[in-house]
Amino acid sequence: MADEQDVRALDYLYEAGLLKRYRRTGWVVAGVAAPESIADHSHRAAIVAAVVAELEGADPQRSAFLALFHDTQESRLTDIPYIGKRYLKAASNAEVTADQTAGMPEGLARLIGGTESEYEARESAEAVCARDADKLECLLQAVEYREQGTDTQAWIDTSFAALKTSSAQRLAKLALERTPLAWMHEARDAKSPK
Template structure:
């Protein structure tokens, strides 16, 4: 165990974990603009969970590292514990902090191994140049598309624009195929056992 992981380092990690846990209570704000009541919106933590699952699947299909890609999907929104969930519309009017700077502050009291893990993951996701980052970014958009399809199935018609924008933003062939398949399904079809 590295020397810096003493009482102070453990406190730094514990604080980071409590902060990451706060994402359980942070609603994804863009859905309110689509007419979804705040009580019915997913949280950032719920979103990040499915992003990680999608990211691993996309990476396996695209020949990228599923473990690394799932990590990027898991950590990509940790900075939102400090900045909030800013929508593309909001970003037109508000300058958002660079997630790399935010995560540096979030992990400042943690041991260097943890600081490096988070810094590298957030930088890779933000830069979007590796196959893993491209899959993780597509997973982020694909989760939004899937959630919009779920809302549409529940009778919310205002989400079609979000579905179209998310579909158009996908860059990998696998994500586009999955999106097209999802658009043809009822979100509850998974409950029917294959024959």
């Protein structure tokens, strides 16, 4: 018979899989035909967090870890659109995380709960970088969707306004000046090393 704590750990992994299915509802509202999933967003947010943290002199691995877990509660809450939050009283991320980790091995529950707590408190440099990564990733995605013909200016504006670190602000300004595929054209046109 399986150990109950291992069952709870496995269940959490299956639950996290829902994040691959759930779409980011803001993009649905914007009219994006095939919007990114919550997992898509969290994946690039973790990469963005590592970049921002390195530029800010914080721990990139810790920041990426925080960003990777930042939306895991949405496996139970889904991605409530911004306007919907006005009318709904959702449980706090701490409450959801506590329910998600109940019955897990103590160390694992502490790891996941501590990650949520650190991210939400935004007191460590890594948490600030992870939060900026969440917003910067949204801005990048909005720019990409804008390039595809969807009006995403409101997402660009609110994401930009939420950035706290100078590194994230610099990258956001650059993202607004540079097309998302400029890197590809430059790489294609660069001379190949012999």
